Amino acid sequence: xxxxxxxxxIVIAGYGMAGARLAEEIRRRDSAHVALTVxxxxxxxxxxRILLSSVVxxxxxxxxxxxxxxxxARRHDVDLRIGATVAGIDRAARTVTLTxxxxxxxxxxxxxTGSRPWLPPCEGLLVDGVLAPxxxxxxxxxxxxxxxxxxxxxxxxxxxxxxxLGLEAARGLASRGNLVxxxxxxxxxxxxxxxxxxxxVLAARLGTLGIEIRLGVKAARYVPxxxxxxxxxxxxxxxxxxxxxxxxxxxxxxxxxxxxVDRGVVVDDSLRTSDFRIRAIGDCAQHPGTVSGLVxxxxxxxxxxxxxxxxxxxxxxxRGTPVVTRLKAKDVDLAALGEVHTEVDxxxxxxxxxxxxxxxxxxxxVLRDGRVAGAIVLGLPDAAATITQLYDRGIPAPSxxxxxxxxxxxxxxxxxxxxxxxLPAAATVCRCNTVSKSQLVKAxxxxxRGVSGLASATRATTGCGSCRDTVSxxxxxxxxxxxxxx
Numbered sequence: 001x002x003x004x005x006x007x008x009x010i011v012i013a014g015y016g017m018a019g020a021r022l023a024e025e026i027r028r029r030d031s032a033h034v035a036l037t038v039x040x041x042x043x044x045x046x047x048x049r050i051l052l053s054s055v056v057x058x059x060x061x062x063x064x065x066x067x068x069x070x071x072x073a074r075r076h077d078v079d080l081r082i083g084a085t086v087a088g089i090d091r092a093a094r095t096v097t098l099t100x101x102x103x104x105x106x107x108x109x110x111x112x113t114g115s116r117p118w119l120p121p122c123e124g125l126l127v128d129g130v131l132a133p134x135x136x137x138x139x140x141x142x143x144x145x146x147x148x149x150x151x152x153x154x155x156x157x158x159x160x161x162x163x164x165l166g167l168e169a170a171r172g173l174a175s176r177g178n179l180v181x182x183x184x185x186x187x188x189x190x191x192x193x194x195x196x197x198x199x200x201v202l203a204a205r206l207g208t209l210g211i212e213i214r215l216g217v218k219a220a221r222y223v224p225x226x227x228x229x230x231x232x233x234x235x236x237x238x239x240x241x242x243x244x245x246x247x248x249x250x251x252x253x254x255x256x257x258x259x260x261v262d263r264g265v266v267v268d269d270s271l272r273t274s275d276f277r278i279r280a281i282g283d284c285a286q287h288p289g290t291v292s293g294l295v296x297x298x299x300x301x302x303x304x305x306x307x308x309x310x311x312x313x314x315x316x317x318x319r320g321t322p323v324v325t326r327l328k329a330k331d332v333d334l335a336a337l338g339e340v341h342t343e344v345d346x347x348x349x350x351x352x353x354x355x356x357x358x359x360x361x362x363x364x365x366v367l368r369d370g371r372v373a374g375a376i377v378l379g380l381p382d383a384a385a386t387i388t389q390l391y392d393r394g395i396p397a398p399s400x401x402x403x404x405x406x407x408x409x410x411x412x413x414x415x416x417x418x419x420x421x422x423l424p425a426a427a428t429v430c431r432c433n434t435v436s437k438s439q440l441v442k443a444x445x446x447x448x449r450g451v452s453g454l455a456s457a458t459r460a461t462t463g464c465g466s467c468r469d470t471v472s473x474x475x476x477x478x479x480x481x482x483x484x485x486x
Contacts, residue, residue, distance in 0.1 A: 015040025018282030289320015382407030
């Protein structure tokens with residue numbers, strides 16, 4: 001009698017949002033033929049990094065942002081090792097070595113090592129290669145704990161970086177009563193996602209929330225307990241400096257193993273590195289269709305890679321992700337998608353722009369062949385919802401463009417509606433996890449109840465969290481409906 005085939009050994013190096021999602025997707029597809037090992041460098045179970053600003057702001061506790069409970073690995077037969085850092089890869093022997101000297105064999109290795117904070121050059125910010133006392137990066141759950149421990153209410157805090165994460169940290173700290181100053185070296189905020197007009201309106205809106213914005217200046221010197229001296233000679237008092245100036249892909253492990261590395265670990269549409277037994281996903285991976293630093297591409301990559309590694313869909317390929325960026329900051333509603341930097345006078349696109357800085361509103365719409373190619377929507381949540389659906393579904397925009405910008409126009413045939421009953425079945429409700437209204441209805445019919453039940457069944461609300469209100473409305477509508485709609 002022949003020996004039974006041993007399970008395929010898959011090792012995931014990284015237990016952040018990408019690695020955790022991949023492990024889940026693999027187990028959804030195959031629980032018997034894969035021996036799955038997950039190696040996490042942090043001491044925590046996986047958590048939702050997108051929601052860390054809510055932890056800083058006091059709206060959520062660390063337990064509320066965790067992706068897995070303490071029993072998750074046992075229930076799903078996963079060899080999960082917390083606090084396990086991979087020190088090296090032996091590609092010939094197909095083993096990874098951990099910093100404690102242990103080795104793990106693999107048939108397929110997935111790098112999901114993420115990224116680390118980029119630290120801007122500033123005298124005094126680093127001491128012996130680590131951040132000086134009173135300076136904390138904003139990247140991990142441990143960072144949140146350090147920030148909360150160091151930021152007493154009313155104390156002045158400087159945030160280095162006016163990008164997405166920096167502004168979320170600033171808003172969280174301001175909501176706790178800190179006097180926050182954001183220092184950003186570019187002439188407007190969130191320059192990757194916003195044009196100058198939108199950046200200016202956003203800065204004014206944040207100003208009304210007690211956040212001072214310093215643009216076009218760099219931190220030249222940091223003095224613990226005193227604050228920052230800027231390169232224009234001015235001074236920003238700060239008991240605490242929070243560094244959120246960008247991230248750098250974690251590629252050292254791949255580079256040391258001889259894999260092809262550019263800005264990130266170079267991968268193809270199958271998420272393969274230059275060694276076909278090694279794949280990479282998330283922030284550490286470099287794919288032509290990926291915007292780094294966002295969770296949606298990582299989760300879409302995890303879905304494709306799980307199909308490939310388990311043989312569920314051998315022809316599955318990752319072709320890139322059209323990203324919608326949302327600022328998760330209390331009292332600020334901002335969405336940016338697609339071509340945000342196309343000029344108003346572009347000869348090959350239709351571009352409309354409305355600005356209302358007094359009320360903190362800005363809308364820019366870019367259309368090509370009558371379809372949404374890009375948009376920036378600040379302070380107009382109804383318009384943001386409708387435009388995002390048009391973008392996702394690729395359907396023609398309404399002829400009344402200004403009504404669309406103001407959130408008063410409906411997509412042809414269907415729309416984002418104030419009533420869940422009017423929402424099309426195919427409408428995407430949770431963009432992070434590609435969950436439609438029909439999937440929520442199906443989950444409800446299957447026994448899922450309330451927002452928590454729908455989240456467990458479909459993962460809706462477990463990404464950026466911006467769809468929670470819509471999912472709540474759908475749950476209430478379903479609960480009150482005597483006859484579940486189609």
